[in-house]
Every structure is written in structure tokens, then in C-alpha cells.
Amino acid sequence: MSEEILTAIDSSVFGVWFLIGAALVFWMQAGFAMCEAGFTRAKNTGNIIMKNLMDFCIGTVVFILIGFGLFLGEDLMGIIGKPGFDIFTDYANFDWSNFVFNLVFCATTATIVSGSMAERTKFISYCVYSAVISAIIYPIEAHWTWGGGFLSQMGFHDFAGSNCIHMVGGISALIGAAILGPRIGKFERDENGKVIKVNAFPGHNLVAAALGVFILWLGWYGFNGAACTSVEQLGSVFVTTTIAPALATVTCMIFTWLKYGKPDVSMCLNASLAGLVAITAPCDVTDAFGSIVIGIVAGLLVCFGVWFLDYKLHIDDPVGAVAVHCLNGIWGTIAVGLFATNSAPGYAIADAAGNEMVGLFYGGGFKLLGIQMVGMLSTALWTTVTITVTFLAIKAVLGLRVTEEEEVTGLDSTEHGLASAYSGFAIMDVSNTLNMTVNENTDLGVSDYDEASEFQKRASVPVVTAPVDTGSGIHKVVIVTKLSRYDKLRKAMNDLGVTGMTVTQVMGCGVQKGSGQKYRGVEMDVTLLPKIKLEVVVSKIPVEDVIEAAKRTLYTGKIGDGKIFVYSIDNVVKIRTGEEGVLALADAE
Secondary structure, eight states, rough: HHHHHHHHHHHHHHHHHHHHHHHHHHHHHHHHHOOOOOOOOOOOHHHHHHHHHHHHHHHHHHHHIIIIHHHHHEEEEETTEHHHHHOOOOGOOOOOOHHHHHHHHHHHHHHHHHTTTTTTTOOOHHHHHHHHHIIHHHHHHHHHHHSSOOHHHHHHSSSSSIIIIIIIIHHHHHHHHHHOOOOSEEEEEESSSSSEEEEEEEEEEEOHHHHHHHHHHHHHHHHTTTTTHHHHHHHHHHHHHHHHHHHHHHHHHHHHHHHHHSHHHHHHHHHHHHHHHHHHHHTTTHHHHHHHHHHHHHHHHHHHHHHHHHIOOOOTTTOOOOIIIIIIHHHHHHHHHHHOTTSSTOOBOOOEEEEEOOOOTTTTHHHHHHHHHHHHHHHHHHHHHHHHHHHHHHHHHOSSSSOHHHHHHHHHHHHOOOOOOOTTTGGGGGSSSOOBBOTTBBBSSSOOGGOOHHHHHHHHSOOEEEEESSOOOOEEEEEEEEEHHHHHHHHHHHHOOOOOOOEEEEEOOSOOBBBBETTTTTEEOOOEEEEEEEEEESSSOOOHHHHHHHHHHHHHSBBSSEEEEEEEOEEEEEOOSSSSOOOOEEEEO
């Protein structure tokens, strides 16, 4: 009797822990939101928070309708589960705990992609993607491993999701970012289209990113540990889940310190997550030594992944999602076949015949490693095909990417009507979130500069020239225009040889008026528009060339495209610095 009581208590305790673990995994959505927001620019923070929120909410809807059935329904030929509606037809006997537990894992898979496609994706298109991966792509491949499908019958092992969740999310992130294209200004190309420079876009809030990583690490104890069925197994999983990310982070710190001269903060944050991803599949079957090696490799792999995407593939991944989840998801899946040891508590990896299998480095040969490779490649192939079809279909029907103007302005404003996620704070991106209203009074009727008349050119970009010119040959050109034209204007000036310039953000209003934004349905009046003021000083470069290049770049066929002021600088001494446009001017005695 006492044994039966203890068994019942033990079952109840771990049943409760199972749900607590699910709650911790749900809390990881906050970690993903904070991490992604911190690693990107302030003008897109609201959009990122909204995407992470809707990943879970949309995922819940489609998981109820079809995802849960495809995942854990009656097995059909080892491929899919039989869809059903037991949650509606037989709620009294429904498996509530299993539903919630697997729902939060499903939402995690979907949200990985948000970071790699951040700052330039249409919100409606992202919502459609999120629904598809939660309804079909994830449930079917997860069924193969956790729902009684063909991989589980082979002996494939993925305890908590390096393969089924992180690699799937990482592959989706890679393909999505590749199809979407890089953010404006990320890569600079020559006339042949070859990338000649990779630009860094620092995240606006490393504090939020770090908080997100700590939240994720905390949640990972539930992510990896929730399915444990004994105290010994749970303790072992907590140990491996602690060692791997710690070693990954230390490795990354040393590597970046040696390579770049300073330990890189954001890379170390990524490395912590990389170690967690890598240990997710083998967390219950490896020991301390295996965890150390897995963590060290993960710390190096994430550094390689970020570099490889930037400098070789030229794919823009703002948060390092591919390096963290795709590469280390693959590594964690393979690591099972290398480091699985039956000394781990509750060890239970066996082939179809019931024969125990251990990793290559523990005397098990290549059998388990081969099964892990088959499982990983099968899942990768399924994900690659289905997510590619999904993104291409969305691109054809709805379009994936926002316009250039919307991207530069920021998605908080253009996608959600949000002036700023930091209203009341003087952050640079705050002034980058306002729109301009174009109407019949501002449209000049011709959008092509070469086809426009001189009158139209003057109306769009008027040039004001100071009357005094004593022939000093030195001119100061001041250009005032929209924020969205800055990148093109800078490139036009660089092409002329003007490499030195002063840029200031200013506010102003002319014929075009600020358009009102709404917060909680209440319109906020805007009377001033964000502008940039770009100042250059030229001597050898003809000032007429500078004016013409600026007019051509700024012209869109609307009144208010910009304004150019030209001053002749008299009675000055020019001190050369070896770079045209970078001048120090002093009054001549």
C-alpha cells in the first residue's frame, strides 16, 4: 500500500512539474521578444513585440483546429497523426496537459523566425507564415519523433527539441531571410553587384537583449526538464542544461577577445543561447564531459555562423537566429550520436528491436549516429521544401517585404500606427516614425527626374544660393530632406568624391504636413516632420555637380522633396586633411 501511495504521489508531483515546465516555456516568449527587440532598432520595437505575441496567439488557434491532431492524433503510416476534435467533442477525457505542453513548444518554433526577418517584413505576411508553421509544418515533423512516427520507431532521439524545434525554426529563418533580402544599407555593392562591405546595425538596447537571454535560460530548465520522470533524471538534465551554455559563453568570450581585441557582448549573449540549443536534444543522455564538449563547439559554431552569413552567404540575420538555432540545432542532434551514455539517469535509447544504443565516443559505434543523421536530414528536407513553398506563395499573393519608405521610417509607425515604443523618450528613432501626407497640392505629376521640366525640378528641390561669391572656390552646401532619402543621398555624395559630411536630425514643416498617429484609438496631432540636414564643404569638386547629384537623388515628383542652400565661403583658410569634403575652416586675419 505504501508503495502505491508513493507512486501516486510521485506521479502527481511530476504531473504538476510537467505543467510548471510548460509555463516556463511559455515565459520564454517574453525572452524571445526582449532579445529580438534589444538586438534591433528602436523604430521596430512595437512590431517585434506584436509578432512574438501573435506567434503564440495565432499558434493556439491553428493548433486547436488542426495542429494538435496532426501531431498527437492516431498514427497514420508513421507520417502524420489523425486530425480530430476531441477538445470539442470529448472535453471531459481530453489530454489537457499534453495539449498545453506541446502548444508552447509549437509557439517557440514559430517565433525563432521573427528575429531573422526583423525590420522589413509585412506584418500580415508574417501572421500567415506563423499560422502555416504552427498548423502543418511543425506538427507533422514533430509527430515523426514524439507522436509515434517513423523516426521514433527507428530509435531517433531528440529529448526536448534541438532537431524538431530549433533546427526547424533555424532553417525557416535562413530561408525566410534569404527570400526577403537584407535590410537597406546592410551590404554595400560595387557596380557589378559584388558585396564590398558589410555594415553593422547595432541593437538599440543590450539591456533588453541581456534580460531576454536570462529569461530564456531560466525557461530552458522547463524546456529541457519538463518531461523528466524522476528526481535523478531531472537533476542530471539541470546539470547538463547549465554546463553547456556556460562553456559556450566562455568559449565565445575568449574567441572574440582574441580575434577582435575585446570580448563581444552581443556575441556572448548569442553563445549562451547556442549552448542551450545544442544541449536540448542530448540533455537527458549525456554526462558532464559531453556537455562541456557540446558547449565549447556551440560557442565556436555561433561565431562562425554569424560570420558565414554576413561575409559568405550575404544573408541579413539581425539577431543571429540562424547561427544560434539552425547550426546548433543540427549540432545538438548529431551530438546525441556522439555523447549518449547509459550512465545518465533514466537512459532509454534503443533501436527497433529493443537493443540499447550509446554514442560513438562511448563505445556504441556509428549506429546511433547514423540514425540521428537520418532523422536530422529527413526533418531538414521536409522543412526546407514546405517553408520555401510557404514563403514563395506568401510573396506572390501578399508580398513579403514592406516598401523602402516604410522600412526606413520604421514598422512601428507604418505597420501599427505607433509613434514609438518609447513615447516620451528622446530616442533617435522617435523622429523616424512619422509619415508625410501627399495630396493633389503637392504632386507635380512627373516622378522621373530626367522627364521633369526645370520648373518641376525647382519646385521639388529648390536651390537657394547666397549672393556673395568672391571666387575663393570653397563652397558650403546644406541639404535639408526627408530621413528616408539619407542613404541614397550619402551614396550619391560618396560617388562624387565627397566623403566628409555633417548630418543632423532636425524637425520642420512646409507644404507637407505631419500626419496624425493614433494611440489606443486616440489621434495624436503632429505638426512637425522629421528631416535631416546634411552639410558638406567642397573645393575641388564643382559645386554644380554636388547640386545636380543632390537634386537627382532627392527628386520624387512631389513638392517638399528637399531644399538645397549654397554658400560661398570667403575670407577663410582651408586646412587640407587629405580627404575632399573634410575641412577645418578658420577666420583669416
